[in-house]
Amino acid sequence: MKKERYIGIMSGTSLDGVDVVLCAIDKSSCDLLASYEHPFPETLKEEILHAITSTVTLKQIGELDHKLGELFAEAVNLLIDKEDIDRKSITAIGSHGQTLWHQPEGEHPFSMQLGDPNIIAARTGLKVVADFRRKDMALGGSGAPFAPAFHRFLLGKNDVPLCVGNIGGIANITLLGEELIGYDTGPGNMLMDMWIKKHKSVGYDKDGRWAREGKIVYPLLESMMEDAYFGMAHPKSTGREKFNEKWLEDALRGTSTGSVNTQGTVAEPVEAEDVQRTLLELTALSLSNEVLKFNPDMLLLCGGGAKNGFLVERIAALMPNVQVGVMEQADSLEAMMMAWLAYKRLHNEHVDLKEVTGAFQNSILGGVYL
Numbered sequence: 001m002k003k004e005r006y007i008g009i010m011s012g013t014s015l016d017g018v019d020v021v022l023c024a025i026d027k028s029s030c031d032l033l034a035s036y037e038h039p040f041p042e043t044l045k046e047e048i049l050h051a052i053t054s055t056v057t058l059k060q061i062g063e064l065d066h067k068l069g070e071l072f073a074e075a076v077n078l079l080i081d082k083e084d085i086d087r088k089s090i091t092a093i094g095s096h097g098q099t100l101w102h103q104p105e106g107e108h109p110f111s112m113q114l115g116d117p118n119i120i121a122a123r124t125g126l127k128v129v130a131d132f133r134r135k136d137m138a139l140g141g142s143g144a145p146f147a148p149a150f151h152r153f154l155l156g157k158n159d160v161p162l163c164v165g166n167i168g169g170i171a172n173i174t175l176l177g178e179e180l181i182g183y184d185t186g187p188g189n190m191l192m193d194m195w196i197k198k199h200k201s202v203g204y205d206k207d208g209r210w211a212r213e214g215k216i217v218y219p220l221l222e223s224m225m226e227d228a229y230f231g232m233a234h235p236k237s238t239g240r241e242k243f244n245e246k247w248l249e250d251a252l253r254g255t256s257t258g259s260v261n262t263q264g265t266v267a268e269p270v271e272a273e274d275v276q277r278t279l280l281e282l283t284a285l286s287l288s289n290e291v292l293k294f295n296p297d298m299l300l301l302c303g304g305g306a307k308n309g310f311l312v313e314r315i316a317a318l319m320p321n322v323q324v325g326v327m328e329q330a331d332s333l334e335a336m337m338m339a340w341l342a343y344k345r346l347h348n349e350h351v352d353l354k355e356v357t358g359a360f361q362n363s364i365l366g367g368v369y370l
């Protein structure tokens with residue numbers, strides 16, 4: 001059967017850029033044909049961060065939805081122009097939207113992704129599939145992560161236990177064994193990005209160079225690892241509404257005022273690079289703790305964090321018996337997943353996620369915007 005061409009758009013929790021890909025997809029494969037990363041305007045990033053951490057009006061939310069829709073359409077049109085793609089050759093676009101709030105727990109769970117798909121459809125002239133998470137939540141699921149289903153599609157079932165670790169703003173793992181298991185392990189790059197932005201005015205710590213200059217502040221690490229999220233059983237998913245600047249400030253405050261570690265000694269003053277180093281260790285430790293529960297032979301890393309050599313080094317050091325590698329197309333996988341989810345929707349196929357998200361049944365995900 002001939003492969004169909006889909007565009008996938010992903011704007012993740014890191015807010016570092018909009019990833020757009022063109023893929024050729026059929027029942028058994030998803031090939032990456034082209035990709036483009038569209039810069040995220042700094043002012044829009046600030047507005048989103050403000051909306052997540054402060055009180056916002058309905059007007060501001062509506063305008064953000066509009067602006068993000070425009071941004072996503074612009075990113076798609078630039079990919080199309082850059083690669084000289086014939087629009088008629090594209091079946092549809094799959095768009096994740098920008099997560100503003102993800103609340104899988106409580107009496108009224110919901111997940112909010114903005115970036116009006118109607119605007120994307122109008123400005124690109126293409127069919128758009130969006131709103132993937134809410135059906136899973138309506139069926140009692142956590143609404144995330146979805147990557148495990150795509151990892152299984154790409155890598156299949158495995159005789160030897162294989163684990164995939166996706167380190168974006170938030171980190172999540174997939175265990176590809178007989179059963180499909182996957183969940184968010186906690187912060188990925190998000191806290192490290194936030195801390196270096198505050199102290200060095202750069203977007204991220206390239207290759208973990210700044211973190212390398214610091215030393216681990218164990219009382220801080222221990223107090224952060226005490227967060228209830230790390231002890232929760234899966235299915236579970238999380239986001240910026242939890243692991244944010246306030247969360248880190250609370251932990252720092254506890255460390256400097258409490259100033260006693262588990263050995264009973266008084267904590268030393270905390271330097272900025274020590275905090276960066278500790279945040280890197282938090283990501284490595286919270287991820288490796290979870291991976292080790294499943295005793296896999298191999299861990300394949302993807303997402304932006306897989307490019308942080310020091311982080312990869314620390315993850316490998318924390319699991320000496322697991323072979324640690326980096327996946328092909330590590331940067332584009334989430335956008336490829338959006339293209340694949342659009343393909344699944346238009347073929348009316350269920351996405352098999354209930355083991356991962358805890359939904360009571362698998363379902364067809366996404367709404368279609370013509």
Ligand SMILES: Nc1ncnc2c1ncn2[C@@H]1O[C@H](COP(=O)(O)OP(=O)(O)OP(=O)(O)O)[C@@H](O)[C@H]1O
Pocket residue numbers: 010011012013014015016166167168169170171188189190193203204205206207208302303304305307308309334
């Ligand atoms: N060379 C590098 N060194 C260190 N960190 C890097 C490097 N390249 C990318 N990163 C990190 O990866 C992040 C982007 O990762 P990614 O694109 O996977 O995030 P995302 O799509 O927003 O995440 P999510 O999976 O949470 O939706 C950057 O913000 C940065 O922290």
Ligand SMILES: CC(=O)N[C@H]1[C@@H]2OC[C@@H](O2)[C@@H](O)[C@@H]1O[C@H](C)C(=O)O
Pocket residue numbers: 012013099102111143144145146147148168169170171172184237238239334
């Ligand atoms: C609600 C939401 O947007 N979650 C994202 C985020 O980024 C990583 C992690 O947290 C994961 O749960 C999810 O994204 C990927 C694409 C997923 O669904 O697998």
